[in-house]
Amino acid sequence: MTALAPSSPHAPLAIGPHTVQPPVVLAPMAGITNAPFRTLCREFSGGKGLFVSEMITTRALVERNEKTMQLIHFDATETPRSIQLYGVDPVTVGKAVRMIVDEDLADHIDLNFGCPVPKVTRKGGGSVLPYKRPLLRAILHEAVGNAGDLPVTMKMRKGIDDDHITFLDAGRIAVEEGVTAIALHGRTAAQHYGGTADWDAIARLKEHVPEIPVLGNGDIWCAEDALRMMRETGCDGVVVGRGCLGRPWLFGDLVAAFEGGGEPAAPTLREVAEVMVRHATLLGEWIGDESRGVVDFRKHVAWYLKGFSVGSEMRKRLAVTSSLDELGAQLSELDLDQSWPVGADGPRGRTSGNNRVVLPDGWLKDPYDCAGVGEDAELDTSGG
Numbered sequence: 001m002t003a004l005a006p007s008s009p010h011a012p013l014a015i016g017p018h019t020v021q022p023p024v025v026l027a028p029m030a031g032i033t034n035a036p037f038r039t040l041c042r043e044f045s046g047g048k049g050l051f052v053s054e055m056i057t058t059r060a061l062v063e064r065n066e067k068t069m070q071l072i073h074f075d076a077t078e079t080p081r082s083i084q085l086y087g088v089d090p091v092t093v094g095k096a097v098r099m100i101v102d103e104d105l106a107d108h109i110d111l112n113f114g115c116p117v118p119k120v121t122r123k124g125g126g127s128v129l130p131y132k133r134p135l136l137r138a139i140l141h142e143a144v145g146n147a148g149d150l151p152v153t154m155k156m157r158k159g160i161d162d163d164h165i166t167f168l169d170a171g172r173i174a175v176e177e178g179v180t181a182i183a184l185h186g187r188t189a190a191q192h193y194g195g196t197a198d199w200d201a202i203a204r205l206k207e208h209v210p211e212i213p214v215l216g217n218g219d220i221w222c223a224e225d226a227l228r229m230m231r232e233t234g235c236d237g238v239v240v241g242r243g244c245l246g247r248p249w250l251f252g253d254l255v256a257a258f259e260g261g262g263e264p265a266a267p268t269l270r271e272v273a274e275v276m277v278r279h280a281t282l283l284g285e286w287i288g289d290e291s292r293g294v295v296d297f298r299k300h301v302a303w304y305l306k307g308f309s310v311g312s313e314m315r316k317r318l319a320v321t322s323s324l325d326e327l328g329a330q331l332s333e334l335d336l337d338q339s340w341p342v343g344a345d346g347p348r349g350r351t352s353g354n355n356r357v358v359l360p361d362g363w364l365k366d367p368y369d370c371a372g373v374g375e376d377a378e379l380d381t382s383g384g
Contacts, residue, residue: 013213013237015050015108016151016180018080022258023237024049024226024251025183025215026244027155028084028112031299035075036282040275041244042078045251050082055112058087058096072105073286080107084155086115087139088125094142101148111143113156113170116189122358127157127189130170131363135370140177151180155217155239158201160357161190164364167201171209183215183239189357193242193350203233215239222345223250223257242349246303248275266340269308273331276304280327291322303348307341310334 013023038051060068074081083106087093100106115126130136144152159165186197197218206214213236216229226238244250284293301318321327
């Protein structure tokens with residue numbers, strides 16, 4: 001096996017009192033990074049790294065929405081418990097953070113300012129919110145002020161588009177308001193997930209806010225990408241999102257790479273199939289219904305099978321399975337001795353880019369005018 005040794009030893013990542021070694025974080029992804037998926041990633045990493053929940057809307061949390069209360073469930077083995085919040089109203093964000101502290105719901109709070117989804121940005125939320133500097137400051141102030149001893153971090157993008165870049169101002173505001181660490185996705189809202197992530201922006205942010213850790217996000221498809229990002233940008237850690245879709249074992253690869261061990265052998269289709277069944281099983285146990293768990297798993301099928309020789313008819317059948325027995329039986333019909341496909345480590349998930357960012361009327365006229373951002377911007381969606 002080939003050794004993937006870092007060019008120099010990496011210091012552990014400090015998120016408040018929590019030490020993250022190696023400095024690898026699972027990015028929050030809506031409908032993906034629920035408790036079952038986090039369990040799989042942690043198992044492959046040996047419990048090393050930081051695994052953040054999918055996004056929780058602050059208004060829904062304060063109102064104790066039933067679905068939201070399920071999403072904040074952490075397995076007893078998860079430590080630290082990391083929860084990502086999304087909000088646009090400083091008072092509501094503060095209440096949500098206070099609720100987490102008072103009810104001991106998590107050990108770390110991350111704030112989402114990276115969502116590029118139109119139904120969020122048209123209300124002034126997500127990745128366009130940092131353009132309104134006073135609103136960003138007010139939200140961070142309320143979050144940190146209500147967090148007590150819990151560390152508060154934030155995830156953001158470069159800006160709205162190339163003409164409206166916000167990440168340096170946002171980084172300085174974060175430091176001034178007591179944020180513990182910042183993760184930067186090296187794309188603008190207009191890019192969505194297209195093109196190439198701007199790692200130079202991550203390096204610039206690290207130079208701009210040397211007081212706190214900066215984590216890089218974007219285009220980490222394999223372990224070597226993570227090491228290269230840290231070498232090239234000087235960032236303190238990496239955040240992995242789409243690269244682990246259908247590949248929770250990527251976190252095992254990352255641990256081996258950062259620790260200078262041998263590169264784990266790529267899985268065969270037989271091993272991938274076993275993970276698929278386990279993933280579906282965990283979802284059923286979490287939801288409390290096997291069939292609903294298998295149905296929820298369907299969206300993962302194409303990611304797990306990316307690059308393998310699986311006919312279109314079988315892919316269609318797998319995409320409509322409704323029981324574990326059915327899933328297992330169909331997988332057993334495949335040529336399970338197939339090796340890991342060449343190129344399957346590359347980009348996966350959404351790749352659309354160069355989108356027009358949908359904004360509230362007059363949003364760009366004044367970065368200091370925060371009128372017009374209402375609670376209806378808090379929708380049950382995520383991204384970043």
